[in-house]
Amino acid sequence: EVCDVVANFKPMEADFEAVKRGGILWGCAHFAQQKTFTQTSIDRRLTVISVESMDIWSERGERVMHAFQKMSELGGYAGVLDALHTRGIDGRYGPRRKCIVVGFGSAGRGAVHALQGLGFRDIDVFTIRHPHKVTNQIPGVEYNHVQIDEVGHMVIANPDGSRRRFVDELVTADIIVNAMLQDPDNPKMIIAADEMDQQLKPGSIIIDASCDEGMGFPFARPTTFDDPIFQVGRAFYYSVDHTPSSLWDSASWEMSRRLIHYVPLVMGGPQSWDRNETVRRAIEIRDGIIKNPKIISFQKREPEYPHRVIRA
Numbered sequence: 001e002v003c004d005v006v007a008n009f010k011p012m013e014a015d016f017e018a019v020k021r022g023g024i025l026w027g028c029a030h031f032a033q034q035k036t037f038t039q040t041s042i043d044r045r046l047t048v049i050s051v052e053s054m055d056i057w058s059e060r061g062e063r064v065m066h067a068f069q070k071m072s073e074l075g076g077y078a079g080v081l082d083a084l085h086t087r088g089i090d091g092r093y094g095p096r097r098k099c100i101v102v103g104f105g106s107a108g109r110g111a112v113h114a115l116q117g118l119g120f121r122d123i124d125v126f127t128i129r130h131p132h133k134v135t136n137q138i139p140g141v142e143y144n145h146v147q148i149d150e151v152g153h154m155v156i157a158n159p160d161g162s163r164r165r166f167v168d169e170l171v172t173a174d175i176i177v178n179a180m181l182q183d184p185d186n187p188k189m190i191i192a193a194d195e196m197d198q199q200l201k202p203g204s205i206i207i208d209a210s211c212d213e214g215m216g217f218p219f220a221r222p223t224t225f226d227d228p229i230f231q232v233g234r235a236f237y238y239s240v241d242h243t244p245s246s247l248w249d250s251a252s253w254e255m256s257r258r259l260i261h262y263v264p265l266v267m268g269g270p271q272s273w274d275r276n277e278t279v280r281r282a283i284e285i286r287d288g289i290i291k292n293p294k295i296i297s298f299q300k301r302e303p304e305y306p307h308r309v310i311r312a
Contacts, residue, residue: 091119
């Protein structure tokens with residue numbers, strides 16, 4: 001309670017409550033889906049700088065990259081390693097398995113590196129971007145284009161202009177990795193609710209690196225290291241949050257070597273924040289006032305302080 005700034009990159013509810021009133025919390029807040037974190041920050045008039053929102057911007061105001069993209073990559077990498085270790089699956093030994101990775105940002109790239117490192121060779125990446133627009137492609141991987149159709153289903157857009165249901169491809173896979181970056185106001189569903197009758201392969205596993213509750217899959221929800229997997233029909237679902245913790249030494253190194261640059265900026269206070277676009281744009285709550293409009297829209301709150309939840 002005596003600290004002005006608390007850097008905690010895996011904060012829980014008790015951590016928000018422990019920060020002194022009017023204090024600053026710097027960490028992965030994931031506010032959009034964490035109503036209790038949001039409410040505590042409002043009530044205690046906290047300023048919260050969200051690590052997951054720290055992006056590097058060009059002079060023209062264009063997003064260049066995530067400031068901690070190696071941590072996102074490590075999240076996808078560690079998630080695949082932990083999930084397959086838990087299920088006792090390897091790519092060099094055992095039956096040949098087909099892998100599908102949805103999304104090819106930092107987490108998707110990490111997932112592909114993990115799959116290849118474990119010996120898997122049949123890997124397809126599906127992305128909203130056209131394959132020719134996907135930069136730094138990893139050799140040995142097939143890149144495909146998916147779209148969202150008129151009724152919200154994900155479909156594969158073939159080069160000849162034809163389309164087919166993505167779920168028909170998913171049912172042939174043994175390992176499915178979700179690494180899509182979601183918009184809470186407009187989530188994309190890999191499997192829609194009305195496609196749940198499609199049975200995934202027996203023993204197949206979904207590794208949900210995105211960890212967004214209710215997004216991507218109707219049954220999506222974060223899990224824990226203590227209870228990482230649950231069964232969905234004949235398949236298994238893994239969605240452990242903060243997977244880099246399983247590789248804590250490497251994660252600490254990657255986080256620290258990027259973090260050190262921003263320590264003086266954060267410690268410099270409001271004037272310092274406002275001079276740096278990476279820090280300024282990552283302030284999602286400032287003195288208890290919500291600055292990120294997506295938190296207001298997703299949690300259905302009033303736009304003015306104290307941002308009361310709008311009752312239906």
